[in-house]
Amino acid sequence: MLVRPRSLAAGLLALVTAALFAVLCVGSGEYAMGPGRVVDALMGNGSAADTFIVRELRLPRAGVALAVGAALGLAGAVFQAVVRNPLGSPDLLGFTSGSATGALVAIVYVGGGAGAVATGAAVGGIATGVLVYALAWRRGVHGFRLVLTGIGVTAALTGVNGYLLTRAQLTDAARAVLWQTGSLDGRGWDDVTPLAVAMAVLVPALLIGCGPALRMMEMSDDTAAALGVRVEPLRLALVGGAVVLTALAAAAAGPVSFVALTAPQLARRATKAPGPNLLPSMCVGAALLVASDWVAQRAFDEHPLPVGVVTGLLGGVYLVAILAAERRAGRI
Numbered sequence: 001m002l003v004r005p006r007s008l009a010a011g012l013l014a015l016v017t018a019a020l021f022a023v024l025c026v027g028s029g030e031y032a033m034g035p036g037r038v039v040d041a042l043m044g045n046g047s048a049a050d051t052f053i054v055r056e057l058r059l060p061r062a063g064v065a066l067a068v069g070a071a072l073g074l075a076g077a078v079f080q081a082v083v084r085n086p087l088g089s090p091d092l093l094g095f096t097s098g099s100a101t102g103a104l105v106a107i108v109y110v111g112g113g114a115g116a117v118a119t120g121a122a123v124g125g126i127a128t129g130v131l132v133y134a135l136a137w138r139r140g141v142h143g144f145r146l147v148l149t150g151i152g153v154t155a156a157l158t159g160v161n162g163y164l165l166t167r168a169q170l171t172d173a174a175r176a177v178l179w180q181t182g183s184l185d186g187r188g189w190d191d192v193t194p195l196a197v198a199m200a201v202l203v204p205a206l207l208i209g210c211g212p213a214l215r216m217m218e219m220s221d222d223t224a225a226a227l228g229v230r231v232e233p234l235r236l237a238l239v240g241g242a243v244v245l246t247a248l249a250a251a252a253a254g255p256v257s258f259v260a261l262t263a264p265q266l267a268r269r270a271t272k273a274p275g276p277n278l279l280p281s282m283c284v285g286a287a288l289l290v291a292s293d294w295v296a297q298r299a300f301d302e303h304p305l306p307v308g309v310v311t312g313l314l315g316g317v318y319l320v321a322i323l324a325a326e327r328r329a330g331r332i
Contacts, residue, residue, distance in 0.1 A: 007280055010270040014283035018069075021291045022062040026054055028297045064187040064252055065290040065307070067195055069259055071249040073285020074278055075242040076260030077267070078206060081218050081276035082238050083143035086322075089261035090246040093150030096257070097157035098128025099250035100180050104164040107176045117179065118191065118251035125247025128153060133239060140221075140232050141239075182256035182308025184293055195248040202241045207278050210238055215275045256289065256308045258315020263288055265322070288314075 027033040031053055033041075040046040041054035072090070079088045090096050102124020106116045133141060136149040161180075165173050213234050217224040221231045246260070263285035267277045270284070292310040299305055 004271065004273050007271040007273050007277065010267065011280045011283045014267075014270075014280065014287045018066060018283065018287035018290050021287065021294050022066060025062050025065070025290060025294045025297065026058045028294065029058065060188040060192075061184050061293075062290060063189065064192045065184055065293045066286045067192050067199065068249045068253045068256065069263070069286040069289030070282045071195055071199060071245040071285070072256065072260040072289070073263035073267070073281040073283070074203065074206065075245040075249070076262075076285070077264040077276050077278050077281035078214070078238050078242040079260070080264050081214050082235055082242075083147050084218060085143060085147055086265060087261070088143070088147055090242075091255075091257055091261055092154065093147065094132055094153035094157060095125050095128050095150075095243055095246045096250055096255035097154045097161065098131075099125035099247055100161050100255050101157050101164070102127070103179055103250075103254075104161055104168075104176050107172050107179070108164050108168045111172070114191070118194075121251040121254075122194070122247045125250055126243060128157070129239065129243030129247070133236070141235055142221075146239075178306065179254045181306040182254040182311065183306035184253055185304075185306070187253060191252045195245075195252050198244055198248050202245060203282070206238070206241050210234060210241075211276070211278055214238060214278075218274075218276065254306075254308060257312045258319075259285055259289055259292075259311055262311075262315045262318050265318075 023035050023038050027035060027038045033050060033054070037046060037050055038054055041050040042059070044051065046054070076089045079090065079093060080086055082088070099121040102120035102122070103117045104120075105124070106120030110116050110120070132146065132150050132153050135153070136142075136146045138145070165176060168176060213224070213229045216227050216229055217231060217234065224234075225231050249256070264277065264281040266288070267280035267284045271277055271280050289307065289311065292314065293307045296305040296307045296310045299310070
C-alpha cells in the first residue's frame, strides 16, 4: 500500500478536526459544558448529570454526524472517480432524490414512524441506483452516460416528490420537508446502526479491495483493461457500494446535500495527490458534517437550523467559488 506523507497528514488533521467539533457539539446546548467537562464525562470521570447528558443525550447525535459524513465523503469520492467528473456526486446523479421519494411514500401513504421512513429512504435510494445503472447500460456503462442518465432521473424524481408533497396532509408535508432538508435532531444509535454495519463491510472492500484498481480506472477504461482490471465488474461493485452508503446515510439523517460533492474536492486540494483519495475524503466528510452541525446549533441560539441548511449554503458557495476559479484560469 502506497502511503503519501502529505495525504496521511491531511487525513489525520481532518480526523482531529472532526473529533474537536464533535466534542464542541456534545458540549453545546441549554446545559453548556466546556471541552474538559465533556472529555471527563466520556472517560467516566464527570458528574452523574454530565455523564448522562453526554453519553445518553448528545453523543448519539455526534456519532450519527460522524458516520453519515464519512459515508457521504467516501461515496462522493467513489462516484467522482468512476465517472471521472468532479461534479459526479449522489446529489446530482439522482440517488438522494430516490431516497427522498422512498421516504415521502412512507410518510404520505404508509404514515409510519421513523423506522418506516428510514426503510423507505434506503429502499428508494438503492432502487434508484439500480434504475440509473440499468438505463445507462449499453455494452457497459460510460461515466458521461451515467451522469446524463442520473441528471434525467433526478429531474423526473423531483416532479414525483413535488406531487407526493401535494398529496400529503399538512402535518405530514411539514415533516417531509424537514426530512428532505437533512437533520440530525432526535437521532440516536438505532438510526445509524444499519449504516455502521454496512460501513464495517463496505469501507474495507472499497479501500483495500477496489482502491488500487480504481486508481488505474481513473486514467481510462482501456488503460485499466490493459493493466488487467476487469472494468465492468469493478464499476458495478464500486457503484453498488457507493449507492448503498448513500441510501443508508439518507436513511439515518435525510438527504444532506453537498457533503458528497465537496468533501472529495477538499481532500484532493489538501493532499495534492492523484487518485481517488478515498480515505482522506472519508475523514474530510466526517469533519465537514460535524462542523456544519456545530454551526447549525449555534447560528441562532433560539432556533437551531437543520444541518442540511448549513451544508447546502457552504456547498453552494464552494461550488460557485470553484467555477469562478476555473473561469479565471480559462478552463471553462
